[in-house]
Amino acid sequence: MIPGPFEYHSPTSLAEAIDLLGQYGDEAKLLAGGHSLIPLMKLRLAQPAHLVDLNSVPGLDYIHEEQGHLRIGALTREVDVEYNALILDRYPLIADTARVVGDPLVRNMATLGGNLAHGDPANDHPATMLALRATVAIQGPNGERVEPVDDLFVGLLTTILEPDEILTEIRIPVPPPRSSGTYIKLERKVGDYAIAAVAVQITLSPDNSVVQAGIGLTAVGLTPIRAAAAERFLIGKQLDKAVLQEAGERAAAAADPSIDLRGSAEYKRAMVAELTQRALMKAAARVMSNGS
């Protein structure tokens, strides 16, 4: 299908992009990788009169650690996250997530900022950023605000971003020693959106009890979900069979899945319980093998 008519804008600075968004308000949409927005426009589910393309705005594409945080520019492509040496070495949860987003064609274009800003609970990075307790930097006409990723998602395809605001950076606290994580996604076929997926990030003490736990759930609610009760339950415990099972059950209880072609609510909850246990075991094995 062919999108409706729109005027195309290509600002060369963040200030110009924010100005354009302010000028056209609800009539405008930001364009990043285009891999969520353009399909919606082709289906005429989105019909913005103005497209404000972020791709000529410099300085939004980077991955580095600074002041205790991993900082990822919003325009960083999935492919650059997937193969980044720092991420592969110290943030395996993010690497695991990037490599299961769509297919290589999607990952060449899709951006991390777009994956979060779209507010789709079936997207993979939101749960991961919940598990990592990330914050997002948002620029608007009144300057920058920094918000916990927990507060970003308010409903299906709905975030706290105002029409004239741009998500510019994702900030992830540098994990303490003996931390690791993983993302496990159940999909109908390679490249598909998740039936359900679980992101886990843990820190273990020298005797292998859990010091910190982050658990995020994908595609089992109207927003990505933090499995807070499971996280709390894990603190101070060693990951034996009973603890894993209880954590899985608590994570499943946090899920609120809908019934669709990917399965019943009961099935998806059962998958969350199972994936949570597997992810906890894999994350713990990673800590014990190399500490990251």
Ligand SMILES: Cc1cc2nc3c(=O)[nH]c(=O)nc-3n(C[C@H](O)[C@H](O)[C@H](O)COP(=O)(O)OP(=O)(O)OC[C@H]3O[C@@H](n4cnc5c(N)ncnc54)[C@H](O)[C@@H]3O)c2cc1C
């Ligand atoms: C075939 C296919 C398979 C896919 N499979 C998966 C999958 O398995 N997992 C997955 O997670 N995703 C999947 N995607 C979605 C893909 O990852 C998207 O590209 C991503 O969700 C959005 O990123 P984008 O850069 O393409 O954003 P765009 O499509 O350009 O924008 C999406 C929305 O976010 C807004 N936006 C973008 N950037 C910003 C910003 N910096 N600040 C404020 N608002 C912004 C736009 O205005 C728009 O409303 C798939 C897409 C396709 C086409």
